[in-house]
Amino acid sequence: MKLIYAEVLTQTIQKRPEHSHKGSYGQVVIIGGNKQYGGAIQLCSAATVYSGAGLTTTVTDVQNHAAVHAMVPETMVLDWNDTKAVTNQLKKATVIVIGPGLGLEQGAFSLLSFVLEHLQTKQICIIDGSAITLYAEHKEHLPPHPTQNLIFTPHEMEWQRLSGITIAEQTPEKNRQAQQQLGAQIVLKKHRTEIYTAKQTWKNPLGTPAMATGGMGDTLAGMIAGFYAQFPHHTQTLLAAVYLHSFIAEKIAQTHYVVLPSTLIKEIPLAMKLFESFQETRTSLH
Ligand SMILES: NC(=O)C1=CN([C@@H]2O[C@H](COP(=O)(O)OP(=O)(O)OC[C@H]3O[C@@H](n4cnc5c(N)ncnc54)[C@H](O)[C@@H]3O)[C@@H](O)[C@H]2O)[C@@H](O)CC1
Numbered sequence: 654m655k656l657i658y659a660e661v662l663t664q665t666i667q668k669r670p671e672h673s674h675k676g677s678y679g680q681v682v683i684i685g686g687n688k689q690y691g692g693a694i695q696l697c698s699a700a701t702v703y704s705g706a707g708l709t710t711t712v713t714d715v716q717n718h719a720a721v722h723a724m725v726p727e728t729m730v731l732d733w734n735d736t737k738a739v740t741n742q743l744k745k746a747t748v749i750v751i752g753p754g755l756g757l758e759q760g761a762f763s764l765l766s767f768v769l770e771h772l773q774t775k776q777i778c779i780i781d782g783s784a785i786t787l788y789a790e791h792k793e794h795l796p797p798h799p800t801q802n803l804i805f806t807p808h809e810m811e812w813q814r815l816s817g818i819t820i821a822e823q824t825p826e827k828n829r830q831a832q833q834q835l836g837a838q839i840v841l842k843k844h845r846t847e848i849y850t851a852k853q854t855w856k857n858p859l860g861t862p863a864m865a866t867g868g869m870g871d872t873l874a875g876m877i878a879g880f881y882a883q884f885p886h887h888t889q890t891l892l893a894a895v896y897l898h899s900f901i902a903e904k905i906a907q908t909h910y911v912v913l914p915s916t917l918i919k920e921i922p923l924a925m926k927l928f929e930s931f932q933e934t935r936t937s938l939h
């Protein structure tokens with residue numbers, strides 16, 4: 654297992670070309686947020702926007718629209734029952750996130766099915782939170798879909814549901830086998846998060862228990878989306894998002910007992926500026 658290294662940030666975060674515009678930095682569609690979990694979709698949307706995605710659209714229960722607009726005026730909002738509008742937006746997406754606060758109701762499953770059915774091979778699809786649980790419980794009822802561009806971001810309990818491996822038995826070898834069966838990339842979130850790509854296993858050396866607050870994973874999903882929206886669709890981009898999330902949290906934790914996701918999100922642009930690189934040093938790490 655390789656450790657994610659700090660240089661991944663300068664290798665990934667490039668100075669923006671002068672002649673560019675919001676259309677140059679990707680379109681993200683974020684789907685989730687039922688009546689109970691509106692906060693999850695706000696945090697995920699804010700993390701996406703603050704990570705630099707060019708255009709972000711939040712597809713959620715109408716009950717969350719005012720709160721999402723208030724917290725993140727930069728995102729556009731769609732009613733998750735408006736199939737026509739959602740379909741049009743999905744067609745344009747560079748990255749799709751489904752799951753933060755989605756819930757487990759029938760409508761949530763229908764949305765997951767719909768997204769997988771319409772997924773284009775050039776799009777990245779991040780499956781988080783409730784969508785992982787739904788995928789695990791109803792895999793056989795999902796339509797055929799490509800898996801190589803899927804990224805699952807389970808915590809250990811969600812991974813248990815998805816892989817069938819109990820938390821106590823989640824060894825790198827067993828996790829690798831499950832990754833190969835799924836064919837997707839796995840970000841297994843815990844104290845030292847592990848990333849299973851098709852060819853390599855990575856471990857995040859950063860992270861603190863000050864991050865153990867609801868919404869911290871919703872925030873990570875948004876950061877991964879924001880990074881993939883604007884940076885190349887390489888493993889390096891995923892590693893950079895995971896590393897930066899914990900890097901910012903560790904900095905805040907030096908002076909704060911707990912790190913709130915909303916506090917972390919506000920620090921993302923400053924942290925990205927610290928690591929902005931002026932040279933093309935990207936390498937591909939598949
Ligand atoms: N403010 C909000 O609206 C929030 C909404 N959330 C949403 O709530 C839904 C349910 O997700 P939950 O994760 O709460 O519920 P789950 O039932 O999926 O998992 C929580 C359980 O897993 C256990 N667990 C074991 N190992 C763990 C690990 N390494 N990390 C985290 N938990 C571990 C916890 O003790 C807890 O009992 C998701 O859609 C999620 O996005 C959560 O993100 C919390 C905040």
Ligand SMILES: Nc1ncnc2c1ncn2[C@@H]1O[C@H](COP(=O)(O)OP(=O)(O)O)[C@@H](O)[C@H]1O
Binds near residue numbers: 844864865873
């Ligand atoms: N003790 C810890 N050490 C390091 N990172 C942690 C710790 N506790 C939680 N985290 C991080 O916080 C995030 C929690 O994700 P998740 O459980 O999905 O949160 P939520 O669904 O509430 O948003 C993950 O990135 C995880 O690695």
Ligand SMILES: [Mg+2]
Binds near residue numbers: 781871
């Ligand atoms: Mg979560």
